[in-house]
Amino acid sequence: MQGHQKAAALMVISMGLFAFEDVFIKLLTASLPTGVIMACLGIAGGLLFWGLMAARGIRLWSRDLLHPMVVLRNLGEAGCAVCYASALAIGDLSTASAIIQALPLTMTLGAALLLGEQVGWRRWVSIIVGFVGVLLIVRPGSQAFQLASLLALGAVAMLTVRDLATRRVPAHVSSDALTASAFLATGLAGIALAVFQHATVRLPAGGEVAYLFAALCFGLGGYLSMVIATRIAPVAAIAPFRYARIVFALILGVVIFGERPDALTLLGAVIIVGSGIYTMWREARRKRRDSWAPADHAGNVSVMVDPPRRDLPEERQDTGGPAR
Secondary structure, three states: OOHHHHHHHHHHHHHHHHHHHHHHHHHHOOOOOHHHHHHHHHHHHHHHHHHHHHHOOOOOOOHHHHOHHHHHHHHHHHHHHHHHHHHHHHOOHHHHHHHHOOHHHHHHHHHHHHOOOOOOHHHHHHHHHHHHHHHHHHOOOOOOOOHHHHHHHHHHHHHHHHHHHHOOOOOOOOHHHHHHHHHHHHHHHHHHHHHHOOOOOOOOOOHHHHHHHHHHHHHHHHHHHHHHHHHHOOHHHHHHHHHHHHHHHHHHHHHHHOOOOOHHHHHHHHHHHHHHHHHHHHHHHHHHHHHOOOEOOOOOEOOOOOOOOOOOOHHHHOOOOOOO
16 A cells, blocks of 8 residues: 555544544533543543653653643643533534534634734635535524534634644644643543532443543544554645544434434535635645745745644644544
């Protein structure tokens, strides 16, 4: 199998594993408060990654984790996890998965408004069209409107904060430390949510333990598959395969939870996917053009204003972390 084909297959597998992780989280919400679920998964994942770091002789704690951009990144990660899990608890898996795929659009918008990145009219049009797709799913003011849709939008906003902050994290902060701290931040956010919910504190029992273990395994499996995929092929070549998650979510939502997305929801999902793929394609073209820019009149070679960090797996630059 060619490198790009193998990477594409791994990305599709990764999205399938993430979709199954969402299934087990949604199943858990039937008997456990959302905050307790997030606390268990976040703390377990954080301790696991810190254990792997210790086994490899990597420092578990560094003052780098107190850098404002690392703190902001972790706050975005935790906020996304809480919003997304809450959306799964009260809404449809397929709807939440479709809305969360608007991230490439909000990332482009945020980079333009907050980081000063130049965005051409084609990408502006794709952003507008993509948000039309989101409105077709959310439908504010109609009988089809659900609070879960707003929570999913909140998760998108938090993911955007996380990924914009990631672009400003110092290059010497390791991806291992970022991953471990993101999991632990999610765990702490889960504890805070459990307190806010006045949740009864108890240890998971029976099938709940099995579901938590399955969610953790599927989530870590999806993360590792994504890391491997982005190390053997350029992100631009495999990023569109991330949208396979919507297909998995639709199938699992119908088969396991009996969901029946209506025509407008499906149309909105298609519009979001199409706009997102086009936006990523235009972004990849821009980066290739900038990286091959000719020297200026003073003999200096033009470079990208915000070059990607090479110490992080490429997907961590836009999508990494427990909540993805």
